[in-house]
Structure formats: structure tokens, C-alpha cells
Amino acid sequence: MLRPTRHSNQDDDAALASKPIKTGPRVYEEIRRMAMDYRFKPNERINEVALAARLNVSRSPIREALQRLVTEELITFQTNRGFFCRGFDVDEVVNLSDVRAVLEERSVRLAIQRATNEELAALVDWWTLTMARADSFSSAELTARDEEFHIRIARLSGNPELARMLEGINTRIHFVRKIEVEKHRRLSTTYTEHSEIARAMVARDADTAARLMHDHIDISVADAMSTVREGLARIYVDVDQI
Amino acid sequence: MLRPTRHSNQDDDAALASKPIKTGPRVYEEIRRMAMDYRFKPNERINEVALAARLNVSRSPIREALQRLVTEELITFQTNRGFFCRGFDVDEVVNLSDVRAVLEERSVRLAIQRATNEELAALVDWWTLTMARADSFSSAELTARDEEFHIRIARLSGNPELARMLEGINTRIHFVRKIEVEKHRRLSTTYTEHSEIARAMVARDADTAARLMHDHIDISVADAMSTVREGLARIYVDVDQI
DNA sequence: CCAATCAGAATTGTCGACAATAGAAACGGC
DNA sequence: GCCGTTTCTATTGTCGACAATTCTGATTGG
Numbered sequence: 001m002l003r004p005t006r007h008s009n010q011d012d013d014a015a016l017a018s019k020p021i022k023t024g025p026r027v028y029e030e031i032r033r034m035a036m037d038y039r040f041k042p043n044e045r046i047n048e049v050a051l052a053a054r055l056n057v058s059r060s061p062i063r064e065a066l067q068r069l070v071t072e073e074l075i076t077f078q079t080n081r082g083f084f085c086r087g088f089d090v091d092e093v094v095n096l097s098d099v100r101a102v103l104e105e106r107s108v109r110l111a112i113q114r115a116t117n118e119e120l121a122a123l124v125d126w127w128t129l130t131m132a133r134a135d136s137f138s139s140a141e142l143t144a145r146d147e148e149f150h151i152r153i154a155r156l157s158g159n160p161e162l163a164r165m166l167e168g169i170n171t172r173i174h175f176v177r178k179i180e181v182e183k184h185r186r187l188s189t190t191y192t193e194h195s196e197i198a199r200a201m202v203a204r205d206a207d208t209a210a211r212l213m214h215d216h217i218d219i220s221v222a223d224a225m226s227t228v229r230e231g232l233a234r235i236y237v238d239v240d241q242i
Numbered sequence: 243m244l245r246p247t248r249h250s251n252q253d254d255d256a257a258l259a260s261k262p263i264k265t266g267p268r269v270y271e272e273i274r275r276m277a278m279d280y281r282f283k284p285n286e287r288i289n290e291v292a293l294a295a296r297l298n299v300s301r302s303p304i305r306e307a308l309q310r311l312v313t314e315e316l317i318t319f320q321t322n323r324g325f326f327c328r329g330f331d332v333d334e335v336v337n338l339s340d341v342r343a344v345l346e347e348r349s350v351r352l353a354i355q356r357a358t359n360e361e362l363a364a365l366v367d368w369w370t371l372t373m374a375r376a377d378s379f380s381s382a383e384l385t386a387r388d389e390e391f392h393i394r395i396a397r398l399s400g401n402p403e404l405a406r407m408l409e410g411i412n413t414r415i416h417f418v419r420k421i422e423v424e425k426h427r428r429l430s431t432t433y434t435e436h437s438e439i440a441r442a443m444v445a446r447d448a449d450t451a452a453r454l455m456h457d458h459i460d461i462s463v464a465d466a467m468s469t470v471r472e473g474l475a476r477i478y479v480d481v482d483q484i
Numbered sequence: 485c486c487a488a489t490c491a492g493a494a495t496t497g498t499c500g501a502c503a504a505t506a507g508a509a510a511c512g513g514c
Numbered sequence: 515g516c517c518g519t520t521t522c523t524a525t526t527g528t529c530g531a532c533a534a535t536t537c538t539g540a541t542t543g544g
Contacts, residue, residue, distance in 0.1 A: 022321055024497070048526070058499045059526090060302070067306045071313040073406075078263055080505055082526060095403040102348045103341070111342075161337040164315075165407065290496070300529045301496090323537055326497060435536070 001003075022177055023057050028065040030055060034173045035074040038235045040085035046075070048082065073172060090234065093224045101217040103162060104150060105210045108197065110157035112206045119156055124198045126152075131191060139185060143178045149194050176224075179231050187188045265299050270307040272297060277316040278416045280477045282327035288317070290324065315414060330474065335418055335466045340409050343459040345404060346392060347452045352399035352440065354448045361398055366440045368394075373433060379429060385420045391436050395443075418466075421473050 040046055052062045063106070066083045069075040076084045080201035136226050137145065147170050154163035193216045282288060286309070294301045308325045311317040318326045372387050379387065389412050396405035421472070426433070435458045443453035
């Protein structure tokens with residue numbers, strides 16, 4: 001079969017002969033990533049044509065991706081005015097943490113109730129291994145492992161809706177969590193809490209596990225404020241470096 | 243005021259002259275409503291051009307609305323195959339109810355902690371009035387009141403994220419809830435549970451209120467199965483009546 | 485009779501164009 | 515000099531068109 005017309009890809013990554021990744025999903029994922037990392041400044045208006053040019057596509061897939069991100073709360077929208085980056089404020093972080101704490105508690109309880117011994121053992125092993133290698137991970141990688149720990153438990157809960165909601169919260173607090181990870185790293189604080197939670201799960205001690213999980217997540221307003229402050233500094237500094 | 247000649251428009255509201263409602267939001271709301279009420283059959287493929295014709299718009303706003311509904315879990319999507327109505331199965335209802343129970347518990351607890359006496363009194367009054375008029379309401383109206391009761395509490399919690407998540411769940415279980423309301427009505431079961439919850443809230447008795455709320459929401463798998471069964475019957479009967 | 489194959493039809497994915505709206509700049513009256 | 519108005523520009527909202535893909539169903543070989 002003959003290769004159909006290639007439309008004007010001059011720079012960027014593309015052009016590797018094969019193009020297995022559909023533009024729609026690719027664009028969505030790319031913009032999502034940008035929003036998660038606050039590559040748009042808080043409340044910044046997002047110019048569709050500029051973004052389209054940047055990603056080498058037309059406005060249609062851009063708009064569809066943005067609309068989708070609107071319901072994910074990563075982007076906001078005003079009719080006839082367009083799309084904006086979400087804000088970045090303390091209240092939101094605190095409120096999301098509150099919801100998250102409740103859901104994660106339920107998550108561990110269900111996981112303890114439903115997961116097999118093998119699954120729980122695998123969780124402990126995986127985290128132990130992760131801890132052993134912790135120093136070799138970048139902050140981004142470590143953050144990803146942190147997120148994965150919680151997601152794994154959510155999966156073990158056997159309730160996909162619960163897992164999905166927690167993933168949604170995760171994407172929204174990804175940025176602050178990354179900052180927290182770096183803060184921890186600076187202070188050389190080890191992640192003993194995850195280990196303790198996993199141990200309580202293996203022991204099928206639901207109350208202890210739930211309590212540990214709650215305390216692990218619960219963020220004081222003071223902590224949130226300092227983290228958000230550091231986040232703001234980072235946003236307005238790192239920008240334009242790429 | 244004289245009404246200028248309306249040319250052609252056979253069905254729908256149409257065209258120019260007075261058009262205060264933007265098509266984008268209108269289309270979104272309309273499709274959303276259809277999805278909530280299962281006007282699309284479960285897992286049915288949604289034809290974009292047909293839907294566009296039905297709503298007298300082009301495919302662009304249709305697709306944008308659908309994409310948005312995808313992340314609301316009211317619609318599913320497969321690349322190159324298009325959009326589908328979500329399924330309709332017992333597991334989902336059970337899982338959502340589980341999550342909902344947890345969130346609603348948190349909701350009442352926070353509301354008890356943060357709402358003023360006046361706000362709680364207003365809640366009681368409003369529900370008492372609603373009950374008094376219950377017989378004059380249609381099932382749809384009664385369902386809306388039921389939903390509003392819970393949403394009001396969520397708002398009183400002072401945590402907008404919590405409220406938003408509960409609203410998301412509500413739209414997804416709207417259909418089964420409506421069937422439950424009708425079931426209740428057939429059996430002449432009165433809604434005493436809401437009143438009891440509200441009373442416990444006024445008394446600032448968090449544990450009691452939380453327990454009542456949990457029991458109110460918790461759905462046994464058997465109940466869910468019968469409700470879903472009735473829902474399926476309704477879906478495949480009422481269709482085409484409009 | 486069934487399975488695989490292959491055209492034709494239907495549907496989705498993406499684009500560029502144009503109209504409608506909002507935003508910015510220039511203007512003028514006070 | 516300042517505020518409201520007007521004009522011009524930038525951006526969004528929607529559309530129709532075409533390419534790419536999937537679906538349908540008829541055909542053929544076993």
C-alpha cells in the first residue's frame with residue numbers, strides 16, 4: 001500500500017516514518033501532562049491557536065482534549081472566553097486531601113477484606129524494593145512510585161469506581177505531591193509510613209491500617225500553605241526553561 | 243409585542259431571532275440529560291451525524307459535549323469507533339453506592355461541624371414542606387427533591403470538592419434512583435429517613451447522623467439487582483415513545 | 485453450509501474557513 | 515487629563531469538506 005500524503009511536520013519529535021500514536025489521544029495526554037505540571041500558569045488563558053501550532057495539529061483535537069480536561073477539573077472554561085488553567089490555591093488542596101483521606105481509608109479497608117495473601121505480600125515486596133532503590137530515583141520517579149503505592153491499594157479494593165476517583169484526585173494534586181516528595185527528600189525523611197500501612201494490611205488489621213492511612217494523608221492547613229507557596233515559586237521560576 | 247413570522251422550523255426551537263442560549267452549552271446539557279435517562283440504550287453506539295441532525299447543529303459541538311461526558315463516565319469512547327452509551331449493570335451501581343455512602347457520611351459530619359443553626363433549621367423546614375406536598379409531585383420531581391436533599395447537605399459541608407464528587411455520582415445513578423423512588427411510591431413507603439437524618443443534624447449528633455446516612459444509602463446487592471432489572475425493562479420499553 | 489476475503493457504504497478524525505464575540509487601541513468630548 | 519465611545523484586531527464558535535478507518539454484506543472457495 002502506498003503511503004498517503006504527510007502533512008507538513010517540520011520540527012518536533014514526529015517524522016519517525018511510522019506514526020502509531022493517534023493524534024487525538026496523544027494531544028489529550030500531552031495537554032493533560034502540561035496541566036498537571038502547571039506548565040500553564042494558574043488562571044492563565046490558554047490560546048487555542050498557539051497550542052495547536054505548538055502541537056502541530058488543528059484546533060479540533062485541541063478543543064476536544066480541553067473540554068475533556070474541564071470535567072477533570074484540570075482546566076476551566078468560560079463561554080466565548082475560552083479555556084483557562086485551573087487556579088492553584090490552598091483551599092483546594094486542603095479540600096481534596098480531606099476527600100482523599102476518606103476514600104483511601106475505605107480503600108484499605110476493602111483491600112484488607114478482599115485481597116489475597118499473595119497480593120498483599122506482593123505489595124509489601126514491591127514497596128520494600130522501591131525503598132531500597134529510593135536514592136537512585138529522581139523526584140519525579142519517586143513521586144510516581146508514591147502514587148502507585150496508593151493506586152495499587154485502590155485496585156486491590158475491588159471497587160473500580162473508588163480507584164478511578166482516587167486517580168482523579170491524584171492527577172489534581174500531583175504537583176503538590178511532587179513538591180512534598182522533594183521536601184521529604186531534602187529532610188531525608190524516610191517513607192516508613194507506607195511500610196507500616198502495608199504491614200498492617202498483611203496482618204489484616206483494618207482499624208490500624210485505616211488510621212495510619214488517614215494520618216499519612218491528612219494535611220494540616222499550615223503544611224498545605226507552605227507547600228503551595230513553594231509550588232507557586234516553582235511555577236513562576238521554571239517556566240520558559242523549555 | 244409582535245412575533246415576527248417564524249419560517250419553516252418544524253420541530254425543536256430553532257434558528258435566529260431570539261437565541262439567548264448558546265448552542266455549545268445547550269447541546270452539552272441536552273446530551274447529558276439523554277445519557278442520564280438512558281435515552282440511548284446501554285452500550286449503544288452513538289451516531290454523531292444523526293445526533294447532530296437531531297439537535298440541528300454540526301458535529302463539532304456534539305463531539306465536544308460527548309468528550310466531556312466521557313470523563314463524567316456517562317459516555318464511553320473507543321478510538322476510530324466512536325462514542326457509546328455507558329453500560330447498565332449491577333456492579334457499577336453497587337460500587338458507586340459504596341463510594342457514595344462513604345462520601346455522604348463525611349458530608350453530614352462536616353455539615354454538622356460547620357453549618358449554622360439557621361442553615362440546619364432551613365434544611366429541616368424545607369424537607370418537611372416537601373414531604374407535606376409529596377403527593378402532588380411527579381416521580382421525576384420527587385427524585386429531584388431527593389437528590390437536592392443530599393446536595394444541600396454536601397453544600398453545607400463547606401467542601402466544594404466533596405459536593406462536586408457527590409453530584410457526579412448523582413448524575414450517574416440518577417436513573418436507578420428514579421426507579422427506586424417509584425418503587426417506594428408504589429409501596430407507599432414514606433421518606434422518614436431524611437427527616438431523621440435532618441433531626442440528628444440539628445441535634446449535632448454526628449455519629450447518629452452518619453449511621454443513619456450510611457444505612458439510608460447502603461444498597462444490598464439483591465436490591466440493586468431487582469432495581470437494575472426493572473430499569474432495563476423500562477429502558478427497552480419506553481424507548482421510541484418520543 | 486460456513487469461513488475468509490474483498491468491494492462498497494457508512495462513520496469517524498482532522499482540517500481550514502468564516503462568522504460571532506470579546507479584547508485592545510485609538511478617538512473625542514468634557 | 516480622564517472616562518466613555520468607537521473602531522480595529524485577536525480569539526473563539528460552528529460549520530462543511532475531505533481523508534482515514536471501520537462496518538456491512540455479497541461473493542467465492544473449501
